Amino acid sequence: MEKEIIYVIGHKSPDTDTVCSAIAYSSFLKKQKINAIPAYYGELNPETEYALDLFKVKDLLNLKSVKGKSVVLVDHNEAIQSPDGIEDSKVVEIVDHHKIGFSSSDPIAFIARPYGSTATIIAERMFLEQFKITKQIAGLLLCAILSDTIVFKSTTTTKTDMKIAKELAVIAGVTNLKIFGIELKKKKASLSGLSAEKILYSDFKLFEASDKKFGIGQIEVVDLKEGKERKEDIIKKLGEIVEKDGLSFGVLMMTDIIKEGSELIIVGDIKPIEKAFKVKIKDNSIYIPGMMSRKKDLVPKLM
Ligand SMILES: [Mn+2]
Structure with missing residues (x-):
């Protein structure tokens, strides 16, 4: 056999x-x-x-x-x-x-x-x-x-x-x-030459909590400036993903591996993140110092 x-x-x-x-x-x-x-x-x-x-x-x-x-x-x-x-x-x-x-x-x-x-x-x-x-x-x-x-x-x-x-x-x-x-x-910590779609999907994960689905992408950068330049683009594409997958919100976590913190770009319901981190989100984004890990520093707070 x-x-x-x-x-x-x-x-x-x-x-x-x-x-x-x-x-x-x-x-x-x-x-x-x-x-x-x-x-x-x-x-x-x-x-x-x-x-x-x-x-x-x-x-x-x-x-x-x-x-x-x-x-x-x-x-x-x-x-x-x-x-x-x-x-x-x-x-x-x-x-x-x-x-x-x-x-x-x-x-x-x-x-x-x-x-x-x-x-x-x-x-x-x-x-x-x-x-x-x-x-x-x-x-x-x-x-x-x-x-x-x-x-x-x-x-x-x-x-x-x-x-x-x-x-x-x-x-x-x-x-x-x-x-x-x-x-x-x-090798991965650069957004240059990547479409917004590639940036979002390079490491995108879906989660479910109390009947709500949400998605979090993460990308590492050596300079957050790069990400800021692409923000409009990313928000638009993330909005499409949120719509298509029926998500309550979508997040892109841009982690600066030198500065050791993450800039979050959020589309959809921003309240869970505002509540979890006691912050006010302006223009779809917020920088959180020390945040390096999606699974340890972000997901548990949203669950
Ligand atoms: Mn792993």
Whole structure:
């Protein structure tokens, strides 16, 4: 009998953690004689492409739907963030570092840790089980950690992330984590040449709270000035998304990785954000110092 294929896949609008975690976890599962294939859904961002090039990943599978497939979900667990076809797939395992919003009628393996990246969970397990981590896998996992933790500046960063990253850096042959990390982050931290649509969808997630749906996109910049110049454009496009998806509001979080804070551009019902941060929003936007993480500094306050 042919062995069943298990697709290892992350969330929509894939980021470096989602893609690299899928690749690394597949290699880990393969060692356990599981026929695992890494895949991604949607379009790769320039930062992820840079990481894949650097560590020589070729021909990664781009799935259009997971309908009828058995899947391991990495880096997310809420169906609303999953690739299309998730309702008609069989989820066999989840590895994630986000809030839990998953329900299943079957027992499944669910590995959740409150770390700064999914890659940290996977690497920790590999070290624990003395799995031989190749230079390629170490490099990918390292990129994922540095990306998700914004080179350890994000409020989501834990001691484990830093410890694991240092161990991976040795295997990957990376000598200066900070320089390497900033170089990686810079690949995505520019709005120039990106349409408003690309800016919004480069990392857009949907959430649901008390029957209300809302969407939050996040993009990192090294200078917020760039974002201010594009504000009109972004508001218009975000308005279209809010309308199309029936959202109560939409947010673009522009995170300045140097200044360490985020400018929020909001379209739709602004009250939840005004209430959560005790602020008055003027002309659809507000700057919040220290806000680096969507899942830690923004989403919980809106739930
Ligand atoms: Mn992640």
